[in-house]
Amino acid sequence: MSLPFSQVDAFAERPFTGNPAAVVVLDSFPDDRWMQSVASEMNLSETAFVVAGASENEFSLRWFTPAAEVDLCGHATLASAHVLYDTWRVGRADPIRFQTRSGPLTCRHREGLITMDFPAIDRRDDVAPDVQHAVLDCLGLATATVFQSRFDTVVVVEDEASVIDLTPDFHRMKRIATRGVIVSALSSQPQSDFTSRFFAPRHNIDEDPVTGSAHCCLAPYWCQRLGRQQLIGYQASQRGGFVDCQLRGDRVRLSGCAVTVFDGQLRKIAEPANAT
Numbered sequence: 001m002s003l004p005f006s007q008v009d010a011f012a013e014r015p016f017t018g019n020p021a022a023v024v025v026l027d028s029f030p031d032d033r034w035m036q037s038v039a040s041e042m043n044l045s046e047t048a049f050v051v052a053g054a055s056e057n058e059f060s061l062r063w064f065t066p067a068a069e070v071d072l073c074g075h076a077t078l079a080s081a082h083v084l085y086d087t088w089r090v091g092r093a094d095p096i097r098f099q100t101r102s103g104p105l106t107c108r109h110r111e112g113l114i115t116m117d118f119p120a121i122d123r124r125d126d127v128a129p130d131v132q133h134a135v136l137d138c139l140g141l142a143t144a145t146v147f148q149s150r151f152d153t154v155v156v157v158e159d160e161a162s163v164i165d166l167t168p169d170f171h172r173m174k175r176i177a178t179r180g181v182i183v184s185a186l187s188s189q190p191q192s193d194f195t196s197r198f199f200a201p202r203h204n205i206d207e208d209p210v211t212g213s214a215h216c217c218l219a220p221y222w223c224q225r226l227g228r229q230q231l232i233g234y235q236a237s238q239r240g241g242f243v244d245c246q247l248r249g250d251r252v253r254l255s256g257c258a259v260t261v262f263d264g265q266l267r268k269i270a271e272p273a274n275a276t
Helices: 032-042 074-086 129-139 160-164 215-226
Strands: 002-010 019-026 046-052 058-064 096-100 103-110 113-119 145-149 152-156 180-186 194-200 205-208 230-235 241-248 251-256 258-267
Touching: 002 074, 019 032, 019 074, 032 046, 032 058, 046 074, 058 074, 074 096, 074 103, 074 113, 074 251, 074 258, 129 145, 129 152, 129 180, 152 215, 160 180, 160 194, 180 215, 194 215, 215 230, 215 241, 215 251
Parallel strands: 019 046, 058 096, 152 180, 194 230
Antiparallel strands: 002 019, 002 258, 046 058, 096 103, 103 113, 113 251, 145 152, 180 194, 194 205, 230 241, 241 251
């Protein structure tokens, strides 16, 4: 038995930029171990599994890194919506409603962009001094402002060059007990308002190219600091990508382009009965 899948570059206007994700559309969810094995085999930062729901244009969506299932992923949601629109499973004038571990997420296709409605993620600044020291130490920074979000440690520095020039110690960063570490600063470029990078070695992802879910926290922070409701973030990885962010109360609308790089067939090989 074989299953079709697509590899999509999300937050990308052309192939080989942005963040790649695999998308597998299924009739029903297979065994969790099988999905995790597929994600490990794909070895991308995320593999998304999509199953049609009971209502029209409604789907269940799950995301797996090579190491674990996660609660929220922006670029794999964008990639999944792109595949559903691109294959005409959903008409481009219609919204897609994803049911996920982070609640319902709605996507819309507008003028070549896909806009995702995500929850805004609050931050707190009561990070313990020893945690702050450990984070700054593994980043090689002498000083910065350190926050904690629901998922990640957030580090804000004073200049964009400090973000771009980072060479983190990923072995030591694995000891930081959060999903990942976000580092951000105001942008000095006219194309964007703020710059960031995202590191998640605990999930076998040293650096994620473009992280939509990180902007659920970054957008409220920079919107508040700059006194604006709409900003453009640039994630300064080697591949790079732009995220259009719009703050709407306790929600964030994240928009970007996506490109299908290739389609393939995945053989649904069952695990041995005695697999552990």
